Amino acid sequence: MDKLLLCxxxxxxxxxxxxxxxxxxxxxxxxxxxxxxxxxxxxxxxETPLQNFTLCFRAYSDLLRAYSLFSYNAQDxxxxxxxxxxxxGSYSLYIGRTKVTFKVIEMVPSPVHICTSWESSTGIxxxxxxxxxxxKKGLKQGYVVEGYPKIVLGQEQDSYGGGxxxxxxxxxxxxxxxxWDSVLSPEQIxxxxxxxxxxxxxxxxHELTYELKGYVIVKPLVWSRA
Ligand SMILES: *[C@@H]1O[C@H](CO)[C@@H](O)[C@H](O)[C@H]1NC(C)=O
Ligand SMILES: [Ca+2]
Numbered sequence: 001m002d003k004l005l006l007c008x009x010x011x012x013x014x015x016x017x018x019x020x021x022x023x024x025x026x027x028x029x030x031x032x033x034x035x036x037x038x039x040x041x042x043x044x045x046x047e048t049p050l051q052n053f054t055l056c057f058r059a060y061s062d063l064l065r066a067y068s069l070f071s072y073n074a075q076d077x078x079x080x081x082x083x084x085x086x087x088x089g090s091y092s093l094y095i096g097r098t099k100v101t102f103k104v105i106e107m108v109p110s111p112v113h114i115c116t117s118w119e120s121s122t123g124i125x126x127x128x129x130x131x132x133x134x135x136k137k138g139l140k141q142g143y144v145v146e147g148y149p150k151i152v153l154g155q156e157q158d159s160y161g162g163g164x165x166x167x168x169x170x171x172x173x174x175x176x177x178x179x180w181d182s183v184l185s186p187e188q189i190x191x192x193x194x195x196x197x198x199x200x201x202x203x204x205x206h207e208l209t210y211e212l213k214g215y216v217i218v219k220p221l222v223w224s225r226a
Pocket of ligand 1: 182
């Protein structure tokens with residue numbers, strides 16, 4: 001085999017060994033311990049900038065401290081899109097390094113289904129917890145969320161794909177993660193919470209491209225439909 005061809009095929013098989021695409025329906029990522037080294041990277045199907053989006057997922061954790069739920073950084077743009085839990089009953093959504101905070105009455109630990117959406121034209125951000133819409137907030141009207149992100153579950157990025165701190169790490173289980181480049185209707189969000197599936201064009205749990213780093217294990221989802 002010619003040298004170049006050999007190099008290319010070795011590289012391709014190496015890359016293939018890292019990222020994988022799988023149907024994770026009925027499964028979760030388990031982040032079993034606190035660390036600054038355990039995480040999952042997600043590769044979106046669409047790398048384009050986002051004028052609108054909806055992001056939904058299920059999470060189950062008994063942490064009482066602050067932690068990152070979804071960390072999306074662009075090149076040179078920290079906190080381009082971040083979902084951060086501050087404390088029990090308080091969730092922040094960051095877009096373009098600006099944040100809004102949503103309050104909800106909740107029991108910890110109990111499983112949560114979270115959906116959040118944002119549209120550029122109005123700046124309106126919605127946040128749903130277990131099918132309940134929280135008070136709407138507004139931020140970054142007219143902004144466009146940068147494309148080509150590094151998306152990380154389990155850790156909070158302070159650089160492009162790194163800069164993790166143990167005290168912001170997620171410990172627990174995450175599943176049923178979907179992201180669209182549009183704002184879903186309240187009816188769609190409710191039926192997702194109840195277990196329906198809609199094809200998602202940015203990230204789709206049924207066809208997810210991901211890479212496990214450190215101690216993260218895929219296990220069956222046993223606590224859904226909360
Ligand atoms: C984003 O949403 C607005 C208002 O809902 C719509 O007018 C616009 O076309 C959407 N943008 C894209 C890229 O889909
Ligand atoms: Ca950050």
